[in-house]
Amino acid sequence: MSGAHFSADWLQQREPFDTAARDEAARHLQLAARFHAMAPPAGTPWRVIDLGCGTGANQRWLAPRLGGPQQWLVVDHDAALLRGCATRRQRPGFRGVHCLPAAGPRAASGHAALARGPSRHRVGLA
Template sequence: MDGSDRAAGSTVDASGLAPDWLALREPADHAARATELLDPLRAHLGGGPLVVHDLGCGTGSMCRWLAPRLPGPQRWVLRDRDTGLLDRAAAISRAAPPRDAEGRPAEVRVAPGDLTGLRAADLADATLVTASALLDMLTEDEVDGLAAACAARPTLIVLTVTGRVEFDPADPLDADLADAFNDHQRRTVAGRTQLGPDAAAAAADAFRRHGAGVHTRPSPWHLAAERAGSADSGATLLAVWLRGWVAAAGEQRPDLARHAGAYLDRRLAECAAGTLRAVVHHEDLLALPGEVR
């Protein structure tokens, strides 16, 4: 997850996320995804038609990015437990239908439901399963269940946060806040211990156990503040992400809270001046059934 639960990150099925946050992060998500995984995916798929199930779809960002990069015709099933986000995804798709590599409009339908109980039968018609920024809020057992449900078909899971963040310029509190944030992501909520930054490795192991070959590539966000004098420098993705990141770290470690306010003020001032850059590391995973790797 790339920030606090409600303000700056992904949750299970993206539930509770503001559509404005998802829209703000979409360009960075699109730029970060590892396009190197698309060649082995296309080689495995061959031609169309394709039926793609997108898990935790939010407002449909994955569909908008991936549909033009794959052959058609395509039918997308957007799955999420947040019906408000599904309504937004459906409206966007009606207004501007995603198109396949040949320019044909893709068919899009939505399917509400909790993904933690997903079974292979729910994906019986899928030729491809996708997800983005989903795994970190799952438990180890839930990731294993997801791999079991998906392992018989190609699966592309992108933008799983790894817990590593780099700032330029550096600050003495960076490492402590990063450790606290990562512990916050691994916390136990309602009896569920979330994997947080351990999710990428857990997913790779799970897909291998279920007989899939696994390809992984880095997919970092490269965030840079807007230059001073811009119309709304405080609303940049970097500033919004930073507020959520610091808040989650302070919640996890109250001893840092007395320093976190001054740290955030310094960092937001750097954002306003256009001098702060951050790299938020993620990993993309492509699992191909029956491939030995």
């Protein structure tokens, strides 16, 4: 979808359906147990990169499930959606949320990745 722009209103309308799909996938994949097993040491934040973040729906769904301190890098090629995401991004425990505009169609989209330590501790959520 190179160069595609999405309406914030459309993304807001589909968010409940995306949330339901994420909830079902989380149950099937037993993500709560996986997140617990992967949790960083106390006081160390989760580091999350959300590529193609849109209005921040992945962050709104995932952040409360991770718990604890978190650092997010949110990336999108649509500056308007990125600005909207920035207005809703902070919550207690966040050490930082950084917005980064993607530079062209080669930027990946639609993916949140958790990075902590060796690659065996990384999980991606499509």
